[in-house]
Amino acid sequence: SHDMCTCDRNFQGADCSLRTCPFGKAHVDTPRGDLDASLTIGDHNDIILAGSTLYPYGITEGFPLMPDTAGTVIANTAHDYMECSNKGLCDRINGLCECLPGYDGAACQRASCPSKANSSTPGSGQGERSNTNFKVFNANSAFHGRAAEVVQRDQCSGHGTCMTIEQLAFLDHGNTYDLWDKDVTMGCKCDPGYTGP
Numbered sequence: 001s002h003d004m005c006t007c008d009r010n011f012q013g014a015d016c017s018l019r020t021c022p023f024g025k026a027h028v029d030t031p032r033g034d035l036d037a038s039l040t041i042g043d044h045n046d047i048i049l050a051g052s053t054l055y056p057y058g059i060t061e062g063f064p065l066m067p068d069t070a071g072t073v074i075a076n077t078a079h080d081y082m083e084c085s086n087k088g089l090c091d092r093i094n095g096l097c098e099c100l101p102g103y104d105g106a107a108c109q110r111a112s113c114p115s116k117a118n119s120s121t122p123g124s125g126q127g128e129r130s131n132t133n134f135k136v137f138n139a140n141s142a143f144h145g146r147a148a149e150v151v152q153r154d155q156c157s158g159h160g161t162c163m164t165i166e167q168l169a170f171l172d173h174g175n176t177y178d179l180w181d182k183d184v185t186m187g188c189k190c191d192p193g194y195t196g197p
Contacts, residue, residue, distance in 0.1 A: 010095060012054055019095030020054060024085035024109030025180060029078035035061050054083070079180045085109045105184075113155040113162035113186045114197050156188035157196075163189050 007016035034041060035048045042048060047058035084090055084097035088108035091098055099108035155162045165185040169177035188197065 021090035022107035024107030026082040
């Protein structure tokens with residue numbers, strides 16, 4: 001009781017000096033595996049590591065269960081809440097997510113709309129900050145927050161509107177899109193006379 005720190009909320013590490021970043025629904029997810037070294041993978045409701053700093057409500061070894069739109073619980077699903085939505089790196093100094101190319105938001109929870117003005121941002125395939133030069137070393141990214149300095153401007157090349165996939169589906173003859181990413185997958189609704197992503 002006298003040789004261990006109990007960290008305040010949103011702080012972690014042996015000396016509580018590291019920050020915790022925002023969480024969002026993971027774009028990609030995998031089961032965490034055998035966390036308790038029991039040589040078996042626990043079920044979706046077997047809570048492991050309850051009370052940890054990063055997961056105060058506990059964590060499971062298997063995929064979480066998710067209900068579909070009809071409310072039926074389906075097994076082997078993903079998209080659990082993860083730090084930086086599994087599409088960014090956490091800057092433990094200031095507690096901010098550094099999103100990978102193509103994602104934005106406080107928790108990297110949105111897929112960014114294409115932007116001709118931001119063609120030199122990481123992931124565009126152009127310039128020194130393209131995917132070919134984007135690398136991760138020792139859990140730190142090679143561009144150290146430079147993507148955050150390039151604001152998302154002139155989205156959709158200035159000839160369209162950035163919308164969610166749910167909105168785009170509705171505009172296409174009233175179709176319904178109601179999957180997990182309905183509010184986070186973004187795309188362009190082009191102005192008349194323009195096409196392309």
